[in-house]
Amino acid sequence: MSKTGISIVGAAETTELGDLPHISQIQLHADAALNALKDAGLKPSDIDGIATAGENPVALVQYLGIEPHWVDGTAVGGCSFMLHIRHAMAALSAGYCKTVLITHGESGKSRVPPPIWPWPPAPGSLEGQFEAPFGPVGPPTILTIPVMRYLETYGISREQLAMVPVIQREWAAKNPRAWFKEQITVDDVLESKMIAYPFTLFMCCPRTDGGGALILTTDDRAKDLAGKTVPILGAGESAETALLSKMEDFTTSRAFRTSGKLAFDQAGISHDDVDHVMIYDAFAHLPLYGLEDLGFCKPGEAADFVGDRHTAPGGKLPVNTSGGGLSYMHSGMYGMYALQEGVRQMRGIAPAQIADANISVVHGLGGMFSASGTIILGSNTNPLDDPGVIQRTTKKLHKIAFRIKFDFIKKLERAMRFELTTSTLARLRSTPELRPQLYFKCYSTATNSWSIIVIR
């Protein structure tokens, strides 16, 4: 495993999610941005790079009062934010800017104002000439078309497809902010309103309002900020076609495969290293394509993998732990919310937190299998380096000290893969509340070996 030298230092969603007719799109961007800035302990004047999709980044520059040295308006659909991260990694590494803000906001339900993307296309565009005249109405009737070929090729039933939303509701039930929380069965899914055969309503995402924002900087600068950094281990992106009919093979996405491989190669990890996965799920088939195209399952085996509950709560590969686009929220460009859940899991603060999760793969789709972006996140840098933890534990209140101690030991366990620095050890030893009964394993990059550290 390697690090890229870039970390996420601020991450937040809009204060509210769901049905928000009282907030416009640009204010959703701004609300998320201000929340992320607060999370990172930064001000708009600290930001010198900005990226967004669905809104003109220049409008955000003016609205938030930013003077950017780097601007990225890449808009390739719901995975645009994954691409923004990858582009920001390059810009930060090149020194074009020091601190990047990536925002998303979309009034997908209330339509204040109506999003202009993605339908209908201009009548002279390729989509306008060779798709729109045949009656699709956007994602529900284009993105769904490949699945009949997929089901036929691998002998997969609609009942198996219906398991994807059923299991994601189990995750959503653990998440107070999820749009849908009621548990559903395969029969419920198949008997819900037919939208576009073979897809029923419960196989399709809702449309809701909300936003999210991320702040990235170099690891050197991240050290000076509040201790909630999430290192980026790898990133990939690709694109295939704006026309669905030009997708090479309807059973697998070339953009998914290319983007995933780039990210895994950069991170230098294997699939066994992965603790948590988010796969863009505007519709029920997308996690199946994602599991296969990212290499977690062989072609045609993802439906059984889901059916055997490997992606469900308690399973060996938790997928879409927020409830996903199918149950948590879906504003239209869902990728930002997949990233937010990846960050929460790596910070150890997700509503359905996966114990000991150290690596999260967040995979996005753009358009109609048109584009893709993949981000691989690592867990918090050594939580012992988090000054907040030490500061809180030095409070003399016994009750708080006990709680922190408990959380602290859990964080220590999660931190086992990270180097323990001398200064951290010194800080730890000087914290009386933590001294008793503390021991843990740590990995030394100096000796390439594991040791048991006892705090006395």
Add this chain to the structure above:
Amino acid sequence: MSGEKKLLPQPTPETEHFWVGTKNNELLLQKCGSCSSVYFPPQPFCPDCTSSDVNIIPASGKATLYSYCISHVSIPGFEAPYSIAVVQLDEGPRMMTNVVGCPQTPEALILDMPLVVIYEKQNEEITLPLFQPAEVEA
């Protein structure tokens, strides 16, 4: 949904020959003179080798059903349920279309079933290429 219009294409200089073709009940593809690739949608250079030695060729009009969905939401020009399909032309390229002339059900719409093109005139300028089961033709 009579009286309500579909979203119609606006031909561009690079695609105009295709829409003139459908108006004349011809399905026109392009073939690369350099690498023999047959392709769709229209563009003035070969997407496989970038050669601009490109010839317009008539397609046989025969195809098979590659994949589809059946929309259950009526929109202007379309009464639900209606299929939105991607068909595989005998010449190789795929295109999006509607499969008509058969029940719009999964029982009637079988993958790989043989199809044949028909032409549906929309106005004086635009005719859309649709497909129907091959046996209906006989």
